[in-house]
Amino acid sequence: MKLIHVVGARPNFMKVAPIIEAFDEYDRQPGRCVPVEQLLVHTGQHYDRAMSELFFEELGMPKPDINLNVGSGPHGQQTGRIMEAFEPVLLREQPDLVLVVGDVNSTLACALDAKKLNIPVAHVEAGLRSGDRSMPEEINRLATDAVADLLFTTDAIADACLHREGVDPSRIFRVGNVMIDSLLKHRDKALQRPTLEELGLVHEASRQAYALVTLHRPGNVDDPQVLRGIVEALMEIARDMHVVFPLHPRSRARFAELKVLDALEAAGIRLLEPMGYLDFVNLTANARLVLTDSGGIQEETTILGVPCLTLRPNTERPVTVNQGTNRLIGNDKQAILGAYKDLLEGSESKTGIPSLWDGRSARRIVDALVDWYAGQHTAELK
């Protein structure tokens, strides 16, 4: 079985790493019935060392076999460039399957390319729906699931979304969460890093007394009014506790344009460069709370038992609210401060772990794909 894995942006790397590893393990088994050949394609959607290469090193991923080097651009242009660059790879390599993860532009572009050449597509993290079609990721999720042949889901809510959209249940495989495979595998190593010491966050009384912030959604950082409210809320929180804020490149650029970098620093907020995976896991695990608009961090905080305030009106990951530590609070200043106070005064938040988020999701994907391939090639494999 010849597979192409696609990665493009930062949140893809920790999802694909365990799948490649699980296929390697399978392929090394003496009695395995399907020989596996894996190719890793990086679209180059993210290209800075801190947004890409560092993750390959820390996650122990093989270097990409092919880099399409598409770089940044408006959505249509970026998606189009990826499609243009990936198509010849498919024609040359003729894989049996293209495996895409998540909801970034690379996910959709490569799924469309493959399907237009009649190459089967597997989508990992299928069925996540926020219902918010103003977010580019929701369009990527809907369109990718509409063409994918095999849909790997993280939980029962995602299955139900796919059922509602008329997806044949025989194509849906609930396998759990591959990003959590990476988190559980690397958690101990991450906790051994001197991240807090290096940031000067360890003092007897202040250990854990910091809020970790990440923001990069256009809905939060592009509108000056909205951003001003968020910045004011963060400045108030910074009066109580340390606020640590690794900045995504698009946020840094917007903050510089809107001239809020100085105000944040003057309030004592620690603005950092994008962090590597291990330092970020360490910082998350030790935080008193996390304020974020990311998707994956809602899931990681649920596993780490750290309260998460999500600065969005909706989430495609409702299980983190129903069972985990996540709360949806929107991006209004008073709402952020109200939720923050509730959290400090309130009792402990929920710490449920969704079923199958157990570190074995990639193996389930391998089992399902080996069965799928074997089912189609029974004669050759005898």
Ligand code: UD1
């Ligand atoms: C993308 C994903 C988003 C994900 C995020 C995680 C889509 C639609 N969005 O958003 O779902 O949460 O990645 O990081 O695919 N830039 C750099 N260096 C880089 C990459 C980007 O400086 O290595 C800057 C560029 O100015 C670029 C901007 O960041 O224009 C945005 O990058 P892009 O990949 O287009 O979208 P993200 O906001 O990163």
